[in-house]
Amino acid sequence: MAADQIEALIREAIPDAVVEITDLAGDGDHYAARVTSEGFRGLSRLQQQRAVYAALGDRMGGVLHALQLTTAVPAAEMPVQE
Template identity: 45%
Template structure:
């Protein structure tokens, strides 16, 4: 598995989302996902939305995924 494939899966599963995925060993990854769909949702719900885009890859080809899930407004405030 590679970071670019994960990025594409997340972005296609969450239309309008932007994902930045890092990971060099092929099984451990970090991702920052920015999506309007996260507005009003708690962190656990946001993470579940991202995990849903990856399906059976989680716990298989993707051993670990550290997530930062934010709305566009939150991303702008962090700059």
């Protein structure tokens, strides 16, 4: 499965996501993904990861053999002091 396909599936399910995909072994089978979304705010890390895995559906363990997943909420912007 190509990295751009993984990114497209995640963005389809989580439209505001910032997705970074890294091919870990150069073989198109083992990837790392960092997914950042405001939609993750208030969710546990497990719930965030489940949302990403749900976006990938039955491809996990099938055409996508391994995915090292990191999820995050965007950092809050610091207020500007005058």
